[in-house]
Amino acid sequence: MSTxxxxxxxxxxxxxxxxxxxxxxxxxxxxxxDMPLFDEGLGLDSIDVLELIVLMDKHYGVRIADxxxxxxxxxxxxxxxxxIQANR
Amino acid sequence: xxxxxxxSEDAEKAGPLxxxxxxxxxxxxxxxxxxxxxxxxxNKTGTTSLDAIYxxxxxxxxxxxxxxxxxxxxxxxxxxxxxPFMRSTHNTMAGQLALLLKVHGPNITYSQSLxxxxxxxxxxxxxxxxxxxxxxxxxxxxxxxxxxxxxxQANAPGTVLGExxxxxxxxxxxxxxxxxxxxxxxxxxxxxxxxENIIEEERISSVFFATWPSDAMIQKLTSNILVERYEVATGxxxxxxxxxxxxxxxxxxxxxxxxxxxxxxxxxxxxxxxVVAPC
Amino acid sequence: MNSERIAITGxxxxxxxxxxxxxxxxxxxxxxxxxxxxxxxxxxFPELHFGEVALSNAELSLxxxxxxxxxxxxxxxxRTALLALFAALCATRKTLDExxxxxxxxxxxxxxxxxxxxxxxRRAGDMAQARDAAEHPVGSHTSFVADAxxxxxxxxxxxxxxxxxxxAMILGAQLLRTGRAKRVLAGGSDALCRFTIEGFxxxxxxxxxxxxxxxxxxxxxxxxxxxxxxLVMEREADALEAGRQPLxxxxxxxxxxxxxxxxxxxxxxxxPYLAMHDALAVAGLGPDEVDHINAHGTGTDxxxxxxxxxxxxxxxxxxxxxxxxxxxxxxxxxxxALEAVISIICMREGILPVGHATDEAITGHxxxxxxQTIRRPLRNVLSNSFxxxxxxxxxxxxxx
Numbered sequence: 001m002s003t004x005x006x007x008x009x010x011x012x013x014x015x016x017x018x019x020x021x022x023x024x025x026x027x028x029x030x031x032x033x034d035m036p037l038f039d040e041g042l043g044l045d046s047i048d049v050l051e052l053i054v055l056m057d058k059h060y061g062v063r064i065a066d067x068x069x070x071x072x073x074x075x076x077x078x079x080x081x082x083x084i085q086a087n088r
Numbered sequence: 089x090x091x092x093x094x095x096s097e098d099a100e101k102a103g104p105l106x107x108x109x110x111x112x113x114x115x116x117x118x119x120x121x122x123x124x125x126x127x128x129x130x131n132k133t134g135t136t137s138l139d140a141i142y143x144x145x146x147x148x149x150x151x152x153x154x155x156x157x158x159x160x161x162x163x164x165x166x167x168x169x170x171x172p173f174m175r176s177t178h179n180t181m182a183g184q185l186a187l188l189l190k191v192h193g194p195n196i197t198y199s200q201s202l203x204x205x206x207x208x209x210x211x212x213x214x215x216x217x218x219x220x221x222x223x224x225x226x227x228x229x230x231x232x233x234x235x236x237x238x239x240x241q242a243n244a245p246g247t248v249l250g251e252x253x254x255x256x257x258x259x260x261x262x263x264x265x266x267x268x269x270x271x272x273x274x275x276x277x278x279x280x281x282x283x284e285n286i287i288e289e290e291r292i293s294s295v296f297f298a299t300w301p302s303d304a305m306i307q308k309l310t311s312n313i314l315v316e317r318y319e320v321a322t323g324x325x326x327x328x329x330x331x332x333x334x335x336x337x338x339x340x341x342x343x344x345x346x347x348x349x350x351x352x353x354x355x356x357x358x359x360x361x362x363v364v365a366p367c
Numbered sequence: 368m369n370s371e372r373i374a375i376t377g378x379x380x381x382x383x384x385x386x387x388x389x390x391x392x393x394x395x396x397x398x399x400x401x402x403x404x405x406x407x408x409x410x411x412f413p414e415l416h417f418g419e420v421a422l423s424n425a426e427l428s429l430x431x432x433x434x435x436x437x438x439x440x441x442x443x444x445x446r447t448a449l450l451a452l453f454a455a456l457c458a459t460r461k462t463l464d465e466x467x468x469x470x471x472x473x474x475x476x477x478x479x480x481x482x483x484x485x486x487x488x489r490r491a492g493d494m495a496q497a498r499d500a501a502e503h504p505v506g507s508h509t510s511f512v513a514d515a516x517x518x519x520x521x522x523x524x525x526x527x528x529x530x531x532x533x534x535a536m537i538l539g540a541q542l543l544r545t546g547r548a549k550r551v552l553a554g555g556s557d558a559l560c561r562f563t564i565e566g567f568x569x570x571x572x573x574x575x576x577x578x579x580x581x582x583x584x585x586x587x588x589x590x591x592x593x594x595x596x597x598l599v600m601e602r603e604a605d606a607l608e609a610g611r612q613p614l615x616x617x618x619x620x621x622x623x624x625x626x627x628x629x630x631x632x633x634x635x636x637x638x639p640y641l642a643m644h645d646a647l648a649v650a651g652l653g654p655d656e657v658d659h660i661n662a663h664g665t666g667t668d669x670x671x672x673x674x675x676x677x678x679x680x681x682x683x684x685x686x687x688x689x690x691x692x693x694x695x696x697x698x699x700x701x702x703x704a705l706e707a708v709i710s711i712i713c714m715r716e717g718i719l720p721v722g723h724a725t726d727e728a729i730t731g732h733x734x735x736x737x738x739q740t741i742r743r744p745l746r747n748v749l750s751n752s753f754x755x756x757x758x759x760x761x762x763x764x765x766x767x
Contacts (some may be wrong), residue, residue: 148526199526
């Protein structure tokens with residue numbers, strides 16, 4: 001996959017995360033590719049993991065077999081994008 | 089028990105308590121409305137901590153219930169977002185408030201058509217009898233949707249479904265600024281004779297009706313009592329009695345009334361009564 | 368306030384482990400498990416296991432009519448209401464003259480089994496079942512129960528998810544202690560329906576591999592169940608005067624809030640700890656005097672480890688504990704009352720049933736649940752019910 005596509009995917013993901021999780025006031029620019037999504041960083045929690053799993057399934061057709069895997073896949077936008085590319 | 093301060097449903101004074109930024113990102117409309125209402129009540133009465141939260145809702149979070157029902161009865165086989173289901177449980181509003189305000193005490197939600205709020209007040213009364221120094225929150229909230237309204241109409245033509253929220257802070261001992269106290273709460277089958285006795289016993293001088301009773305009853309009462317229908321502008325719903333209570337509290341505060349008054353809800357053979365007296 | 372004892376003088380229950388209290392007793396003694404794939408309800412999910420009541424709605428309706436002594440009695444159509452009517456009528460032993468009995472019921476599902484069918488029909492453009500919407504509200508079934516037993520007193524419904532019917536019993540005791548009620552019928556009902564199955568699936572809370580394995584390292588979720596259970600509560604003096612022997616005593620309970628997260632309990636189990644601690648205080652029992660705990664034990668990752676943490680912190684040496692949800696499924700709002708009935712049966716029969724036997728405690732902890740059926744006298748049981756919204760309740764039942 002070309003670098004442009006990776007960038008687009010990451011930007012798309014950021015926009016989807018903001019809208020899906022209703023992060024009012026957040027901009028795509030304010031989310032760095034490597035920013036931790038949980039705890040410090042974006043401050044997401046276990047319910048958000050489930051929402052992100054739904055997002056991945058709905059938008060990219062990628063299913064996470066076990067929610068416990070979730071924390072690794074959803075560490076950052078970069079890890080999410082990597083997982084999607086690997087499993088699409 | 090005592091109702092702290094005065095409250096009117098559109099009061100929203102800026103106070104020390106406010107929803108933290110982003111706290112409402114996962115809230116449904118009815119949850120937001122409830123939080124706003126409760127925060128306004130807390131700020132208006134200068135309350136910063138609570139010992140319990142008692143709430144009533146007849147139909148709960150309808151929007152989320154419908155959203156989830158639509159999804160599970162629809163063709164989509166993709167994974168489901170958990171939020172609508174989570175928010176559809178009736179105690180979600182009271183639970184949300186406990187979370188935001190860190191209230192570890194009792195947290196009970198009642199749901200019994202128009203009589204849920206009576207159980208709320210009764211539970212608060214029991215709590216404050218046992219712990220007079222405590223402060224508890226009591227609220228009722230209901231929302232309407234077009235579909236729910238259509239279904240209500242199908243079953244009871246002419247009945248319009250409404251929505252609203254009303255919140256109160258209650259204490260077991262009087263504080264400066266308190267205007268009214270609730271001296272009696274009941275919900276059961278009450279005969280006309282029993283009702284008249286209660287009215288006499290409690291020296292009731294005005295009665296507010298949500299559901300207009302028989303003409304005979306009105307005639308019996310109007311001879312020496314002010315009888316009024318409280319206008320629930322938005323239609324029938326589980327928070328209407330709570331809104332009426334807010335209305336009554338305002339009237340006491342503005343000295344429009346100064347003698348004990350009764351809020352009476354009658355549905356079929358059952359009555360809910362709340363007696364409100366000045367402090 | 369009156370400090371006399373609150374007696375339980377009647378009980379009725381229906382669940383996957385038995386269609387009445389007698390059957391439930393036999394199955395508890397025999398070590399039967401009630402969790403299996405659906406056999407009666409057409410809800411899909413053939414791969415999942417449930418605690419399903421072994422009767423169709425038609426069969427339930429028939430039994431209710433028999434109890435009412437009126438084969439033409441108009442009945443509700445929702446399964447939650449039918450289960451409730453059956454259990455309530457069993458509990459009041461068909462006296463049908465319970466004018467002064469306050470009814471405090473509980474439900475999370477209400478008439479949702481009808482509402483979800485309504486939505487399916489609506490998609491097909493068929494609104495003929497709109498009248499079923501009248502049974503949707505969670506408090507609808509309670510009115511049917513109150514009318515069926517002839518109650519003229521207050522009736523109300525608590526809806527605090529999985530702690531609901533335990534909270535109903537606490538309110539019942541308060542009303543009795545303060546003389547505001549003469550008698551109370553407290554309990555709850557929840558039927559299986561697609562809404563809750565799909566809901567808990569969306570939260571990844573269900574065990575998708577088979578029967579739940581609570582309090583073990585292999586646990587991966589719960590099995591949903593359905594049930595209705597009701598207990599008649601009255602002041603001991605009133606009961607004895609009427610010639611009714613206490614089956615057990617409701618010694619006290621406490622409802623506290625974890626206030627940590629909407630669906631997950633805090634790691635240290637703060638809410639559960641407070642509920643158990645304060646319930647014991649109300650009951651006048653020290654932690655070392657507790658004979659048995661009927662744990663909430665849903666088998667989810669979060670509940671079991673946090674409940675265990677709270678138990679270990681409170682007790683040090685945790686009393687023998689079991690989760691009967693491994694036998695009946697998680698019956699949501701009915702759980703508190705159903706597990707109270709089960710606890711009373713356990714005290715009467717001197718039995719500690721096995722929920723799920725495990726070889727080792729959850730990693731980082733020491734206390735394991737009962738691994739084989741134990742027969743010994745029980746003087747009291749602490750029963751836990753923890754619901755969404757951090758709603759944590761513990762009640763204490765004592766033998767009569």
